[in-house]
Amino acid sequence: MDNQTKQWFVMRDLTRPNAKHPAYLMLREKGIRYFTPMIWKIQVCKGKRQRREVPYMQDLLFVYDTRSVIDPLVEEVPTFQYRFLRHTYRVPMTVREKDMEQFIRAVESSASPQYYLPEEVTPDMRNRKIRMIGGQLDGYEGSLITVRGSKVKRLLVELPSLLAATVEVEPEFIQLL
Structure with a gap:
């Protein structure tokens, strides 16, 4: 697998659900393209009920970039990890670009x-x-x-x-x- 080829990697975000700075916000700040399925939930914050958009699955995140861009982030942030294919030695999961683009377009x-x-x-x-x-x-x-x-x-x-x-x-x- 080439470190310079952009592709959709399947990642894990192991921060707590109530974390102030989850991985998708970090990626947004760095200008890296990502997709995480979001849903609306009612949450209580400081005694008030608020409607907030939160990830459907806390630890599922799709990131579109090269390994050379993502690897330093994985090294720097311990709660941000690759998902690996089963029965392999550290081969990251990826999604075909066409499938991911179709999924994102349909959901949006x-x-x-x-x-x-x-x-x-x-x-x-x-x-x-x-x-x-x-x-x-x-x-x-x-x-x-x-x-x-x-x-x-x-x-x-x-x-x-x-x-x-x-x-x-x-x-x-x-x-x-």
């Missing part, structure tokens, strides 16, 4: 994405294959998720073995495959 197109861990995605959730024709998600292929009693249609977008998300889609853009 929705006001309320819902995230799932790989084990939470059941085979019956993947019941109907669809392709999006037109709209923000033009060309996406995936599974149509329908929830009983809900009029909202959702598209399942996945990063295999890492994370899945469902995003709202307009029914007029859906083509069944």
Whole structure:
């Protein structure tokens, strides 16, 4: 693996959930491109309830840069680490650029994405294959998720073995495959 090739690395942020300076804020300050799935939560701060955007999974972070840029940060910050592939000796996990860009675009197109861990995605959730024709998600292929009693249609977008998300889609853009 080349140290000068930019790619999406899967990282861990081992700071506490209430930390003042988590890794994604450090990366933002340094101007390094990152993605962490965010959700809205109600938190109590100094006795007042506040709505805050927080990471869906505290320790999951995707960083787009070269090893030569990320390695010094990993050395400097003990709570910021690579995730390694299983059954290998220190080979960092990466995500294909095309897959990551599609995932980010899909999640950012929705006001309320819902995230799932790989084990939470059941085979019956993947019941109907669809392709999006037109709209923000033009060309996406995936599974149509329908929830009983809900009029909202959702598209399942996945990063295999890492994370899945469902995003709202307009029914007029859906083509069944």
